Amino acid sequence: MKRRNFIKNASLSTLGITGMASAIACETHNKTTNLKTASKMTTKKSGPIAICTWAFTNANAAAGKALDDNTNALDAAIIGVAVEEENLKNSTVGKGGDPDREGNVTLDACVMDYTGDCGAVVCVENITNVAALAKKVMTETPHVMLAGQGAEEFAYTQGFRKEELLTEEAKKNWKEWLKTSEYKPIINIENHDTIGMLTLDVHGNIAGTCTTSGLSYKMKGRVGDSPIIGSGLFIDNEIGGATATGMGEEVMKTVGSFLIVELMRQGKSPQEACEEAVHRIVSKNENYKNFQIAYIAMNKAGETGSYCIHKGFTYMKYENGKNENIPSPSYIKE
Numbered sequence: 001m002k003r004r005n006f007i008k009n010a011s012l013s014t015l016g017i018t019g020m021a022s023a024i025a026c027e028t029h030n031k032t033t034n035l036k037t038a039s040k041m042t043t044k045k046s047g048p049i050a051i052c053t054w055a056f057t058n059a060n061a062a063a064g065k066a067l068d069d070n071t072n073a074l075d076a077a078i079i080g081v082a083v084e085e086e087n088l089k090n091s092t093v094g095k096g097g098d099p100d101r102e103g104n105v106t107l108d109a110c111v112m113d114y115t116g117d118c119g120a121v122v123c124v125e126n127i128t129n130v131a132a133l134a135k136k137v138m139t140e141t142p143h144v145m146l147a148g149q150g151a152e153e154f155a156y157t158q159g160f161r162k163e164e165l166l167t168e169e170a171k172k173n174w175k176e177w178l179k180t181s182e183y184k185p186i187i188n189i190e191n192h193d194t195i196g197m198l199t200l201d202v203h204g205n206i207a208g209t210c211t212t213s214g215l216s217y218k219m220k221g222r223v224g225d226s227p228i229i230g231s232g233l234f235i236d237n238e239i240g241g242a243t244a245t246g247m248g249e250e251v252m253k254t255v256g257s258f259l260i261v262e263l264m265r266q267g268k269s270p271q272e273a274c275e276e277a278v279h280r281i282v283s284k285n286e287n288y289k290n291f292q293i294a295y296i297a298m299n300k301a302g303e304t305g306s307y308c309i310h311k312g313f314t315y316m317k318y319e320n321g322k323n324e325n326i327p328s329p330s331y332i333k334e
Contacts, residue, residue, distance in 0.1 A: 049302050050080060050318040052197040053245040053294065055325050057316060059083040063199055064318025073199040073207035074113045074135065081109075081131045081211050084195050088167055093195050095128045096167045097213025099174050100220050101181070105165035107213050108227040109134045110145075114205035114237040120145040120227040126162045127155045131211040134227070144229070165213075177217050194226045196233060196243030198298045206298065208233050208241045215248070224248025230258035239265045240299035242273070246308070247291040254280045260297050270297035271305030278307045278331055294328060307331070 048067030052060045063080025071079065085094030085107075092098070099105045109130035110120035119138025122145065124130050136158045137146050146154055156162070166174075194212035201207075210233040212226040225231035225248035232248070234257035235241040242260035244251045251257075256277045263273035274295040282288045294308035296315045306315050306328040313328045 047320055048076075048202055048318075049200040049298065049304070050076065050197065050316075051199075051296055051298055051304055052080065052195055052316045053243065053296055053313075054195065055314055055316065056084055056195050057323060057325065059195060060197070060316035060318050061323045063197060064321075064323060067199060067201050067318075068321070070202055072203075073201040073205045074111060074209070076201065077197045077199045077207055077209045078111065078129075078131045078135060080197050080199075081195050081209050082129050085129050085131065085211060088169075091170060091173070091213075091216070093212055094130070095163060095165045096170055097165065098170055098216035099166055100214075100218050100222070102220055103166065103171070103174055104220070105170070105213060107165070107211070108223055109209065109211035110227040110229055110233055111135045111138060111207070111209045112229060112233055112235040112241070113138070113207050114235065116235070116237070118144060118229050118235075120229060121147070121151040122223045122227050123148045123221060124151045124155070126152055126165060127160050128163050128165065129160070131209045133158070133160060134209070134211075145227070174217065181217075194224075194232070194245050194248075196226070196245055196296065198235075198241045198243055198296065200298060200302055204300070206235055206237050206241045206300065208235050208243055210243050225251035225256070228252060230255045232257060234258040234261050236261050236265070238300065240270065240297060242270075242277075242295055242297040244293070244295050245313075246293040250281050250285060250291065250293055253284070256281070256293075256295060260295060264297065264299050269305060270299050270303050271307070273297055274305045274307035275329075278309060282309065282331055289332065296328075 050063035059080045062083050063076045066076035066079045084090050088096035106123045107130040108122045111134045112118040119134040121134050196210040198208040210226045231252045233243045242257040260273040260277045292310050294313040296306045298304045308328050308330045311330045314325050
């Protein structure tokens with residue numbers, strides 16, 4: 001059964017609050033579009049563009065080159081983040097990611113296409129490329145999100161290979177952490193980081209994905225913002241897209257990525273929208289100096305923006321064959 005037919009025919013009363021919100025966001029987000037604002041964003045300025053959080057140079061280059069080869073926006077984003085999901089030296093994404101307190105590596109991811117369709121997986125073990133798996137949830141099931149063992153079992157039906165995600169290096173670091181069992185976030189050396197990516201293809205369509213191994217040494221079952229549509233990622237193809245990185249709990253409290261897209265709908269630039277989203281968090285949490293939050297955004301015209309709490313966050317941008325690392329302005333200047 002196709003996703004849209006399922007959602008139209010299913011009773012919303014059978015869905016949980018999170019599932020309801022995700023389904024509504026995915027299927028109805030553009031019904032209230034301000035046509036005057038949207039019309040200003042229908043013409044992109046330049047060729048394909050890929051942007052991603054942090055200095056993931058190879059991942060962003062892979063996405064950009066895929067876009068140059070006429071790959072659609074969503075597949076290009078998945079190709080890009082797969083580079084980091086498979087990078088054993090990256091302790092915050094995919095295979096090689098830091099485990100939870102019990103020593104189990106669990107991965108989260110979501111995708112959102114230009115059509116407004118979306119998919120997500122949470123707490124997945126033994127599968128490396130969870131962004132690709134999230135797309136399979138989107139295209140091959142009537143659901144938006146699958147979790148834990150159910151997501152893993154579904155992966156095997158789709159041809160995904162079972163792999164041990166806990167590397168010897170990650171295991172060594174976890175055992176060292178057990179000596180104190182203390183969690184303290186280190187600003188810009190985030191042990192709760194992610195890679196979020198937004199892509200604009202040759203057809204002018206925008207898509208995105210967000211994938212992570214989550215907070216290092218998190219409680220078993222903890223899920224952050226990364227796989228939550230509207231928090232870690234949101235796309236409206238008439239307006240633009242946004243994605244987040246940093247302390248996921250704080251992003252979820254303001255549904256940050258959805259907020260940014262809605263601000264762009266109202267006429268704000270990607271930069272202005274990212275700044276407002278960070279200000280919302282800062283204004284609601286007096287402890288904002290103790291954690292990092294960063295957003296990146298892109299509108300339909302191909303304009304991009306970013307903003308963070310602390311200095312040090314950067315993002316990658318691929319356009320016209322050039323892949324550059326761009327420092328982000330920050331709320332705290334010193």
